[in-house]
Amino acid sequence: MAKKALRLLKVLSLLLVIAISFSAAATQAPSYHDVRPGYGVTRTGWLSDYCQALKGTSGDTMVYYLESGEPGMDVMVLGGTHANEISGILASTLLVELAEVKAGRLIVIPHANNSAAMAPDSRGGLFLEQVRIAASSSDRIFKYGDRYTMEADQPEYKADPLGAESRNLNRVYPGSPDGTLTQKIAYGITSLIEKEGIDTAIDLHEANPKSTLCWNIISPDATLDIAVLTAFELEERGIRMIPDRSGPGFAGYSHWEWSRKGATSFLIETVNPGMESGMKADPVVSDEYPIEKRVGIHLETILTLIKYRSELKGGEFIIEGVPGYKDLTEKGISKYLR
Ligand SMILES: [Zn+2]
Known part of the structure; x- marks a missing residue:
């Protein structure tokens, strides 16, 4: 007993x-996101360090600093402005995991709109919440979210003149510390650009295969020459990118508003087959648009833009360890994800 x-x-x-x-x-x-900082990461912080009102909300997100300690250009790269645009999220994750900066400084936010990452994709045909990708250690799971800040995080959007677009991070820059959750996120990013003295800011996106935005590099007129030289050089390597103009008609968009804060700004668009409404196409495995190709193009475009920014406007920036288009398409993304 x-x-x-x-x-x-x-x-x-x-x-x-x-x-x-x-x-x-x-x-x-x-801890929502599987990002495994590599040797190049010198410290991590939160977006709420730049907008206190984000603290404790689903809009807060991790910021990764790769600091060389040597003078040079301050560069910011954002993935996940739209949380269903997965190649930008993976490209920025690879920067955190592999890049080592030898001159200048790189600041990466892989999941810019964390609230959007918490909701399943509402527009694609699959209503995915995550994607699984084989990596060198084991399978990795990445959030595949929505284009918009979660409805529950911003119920007041129905009365907003912008409607659902008020939950679109790439419509509400420069943001506000006491506005909606999306405006607070935008404000945090704008404050980071100002406080850290960012010289070059890059926003990674993907478009529906039928969109005219596919394979675009968008920048204001004053810095469009950098995008044009980048496109010429990429074409020699078999990558076709199209420079496109930003302007005052893009008020609220990253590429326009960040440039007004003094940062040389670019928005890069690759193509995501999973974004074609109702098509139920896999956003990772694809004959025409495999993830390796899209991530490789993002990374190669980022490095080439920085190179020409440095040549035309000054500011040294030396970065090592980042795989390019050829590396990723020949060896696969699994080889590079930790
Ligand atoms: Zn986008």
Whole structure:
């Protein structure tokens, strides 16, 4: 009888331990994203460091700093402005995991709109919440989210003159510290650009294969020459990118508003087959638009834009360890994801 009671007690205490660990997991600050910082990352922070009102909200997101300690250009790269545009998220994740900056400084935000990453894609045909990609260690899971800040995080959008677009991060720059959640995120990014003295800012996107935005590099007139030289050089390497003009008609967009804060700004668009409405196409595995090709083009375009920015406007920037288009298309993304 005593033995039975002892066994029961053991089972009960085991259940208690399991219950405690589950409740602890539920109350911890959630770590939503699998980003594995490499040797180049010197510190991490939060977007709420630049907009206090984001602290404790689903709009807060991690910021990765890759600091050389040597003078040079300050560069910011954003993935996940639209959380269903997965190649930008993966390209910025690879920068965090592989890049080493030898002159200048790189600041990366792989999931710019974290709230959007928490909702399933509402426009593609698959209603995905995540994608699984084989990596050198084991399979990696990446959030595949929505274009918009989660509805529950911004219910007041229905009365907003912008409607649903008020939940689109790339419509509400420069943002506001006491506005909607999306405006707070935009404000955090704008403040980062100002406080860190960002010279070059790059926003990574993807477009529906039928969109005229496919394979675009968008920049204001004053810096369009950098986009044109980049496109020429990329064409020699078999990558066709199209320079496109930003302007005052793009008020609220990253490429226009960031440039007004003094940063040489670009928006890069690759193509995501999963964004074609109702087509149920896989956003990763694709004959025409495989993820390796899109991530490779993002990375190669980023590095070439920085090179010409440096040549035309000054500011040294030396970065190593980043795979290019050829590396990714020949060896696959699995080789490079940790
Ligand atoms: Zn986008």
